[in-house]
Amino acid sequence: AYKRLSEQGFEVAVLPVDRFGVVSAQALESAVDERTVLVSLMAVNNELGAMEPIDAAAKIIKQKNAPALLHADAVQAFGKYPLFPERRGIDLLTVSAHKIHGPKGAGALYVRSGVHLVPQTVGGEQERRLRAGTEPTIAIAGFGGAASVLEPGKHLPRVTALRDAFVRELQTLDDVVLNSGSDASPYIIHLSALHRPSEVLLNFLSENGVYVSAGSACAKGHRSPVLAAAGLDSERINSALRISLSDKTTEDELQYCLDVLRQALRVIRKKR
Known part of the structure; x- marks a missing residue:
């Protein structure tokens, strides 16, 4: 995705990590300025399990007075940890059903109230006009069922x-x-x-x-x-x-x- 943004003319900064896969908060602070429009981090890295500095990122964006939205890929964290995106300054948060014992093929995007997105797939009224195409109803229902019994942090x-x-x-x-x-x-x-x-x-x-x-x-x-x-x-x-x-x-x-x-x-x- 970031390569496509680069091709579209955006300046993209890919941040370094340490030997355990943790993004450097110092490098993040250096990269964010008044022109930054998006910061995207995993909450938990999907290979090494590294806990990424989401809270530090939210603080840096605020301190730098940047207009950036903060996106967290929480696929590996959903259901395992309490997330509270609004409380933590997260504007966009992605999750997936199959990581909480739900069916493959369903996911969700949390969008903070007041954030307006441009649809990437157009042509239909589905998903509040943000993503055209027939929804996988059974997979969505299964996702909802799996999510309804979650007890984040309990285990x-x-x-x-x-x-x-x-x-x-x-x-x-x-x-x-x-x-x-x-x-x-x-x-x-x-x-x-x-x-x-x-x-x-x-x-x-x-x-x-x-x-x-x-x-x-x-x-x-x-x-x-x-x-x-x-x-x-x-x-x-x-x-x-x-x-x-x-x-x-x-x-x-x-x-x-x-x-x-x-x-x-x-x-x-x-x-x-």
């Missing part, structure tokens, strides 16, 4: 405890290094099993009933721009695994994942 302490115990066991495994920071979202654990290609690991794990990923669906089949931006070397990128937890994850499931991962490290020969 965070339990999931954090599960993540911490899991990570302690991971740190005992040879050739396994963690890429997620200690203050990352506990719902995402990112690691590299050095010298074992991600694809081979994924196949072994899935054949044994463990389903994880090597990156985000957005970059499927391509080198992860998130990991490259975080400065990870080729070995860690090529052997990366992302393990996602949910409010329904159990201790037994994580123990089984560890057992299969240990087996994978023994069986899969190191690739030098």
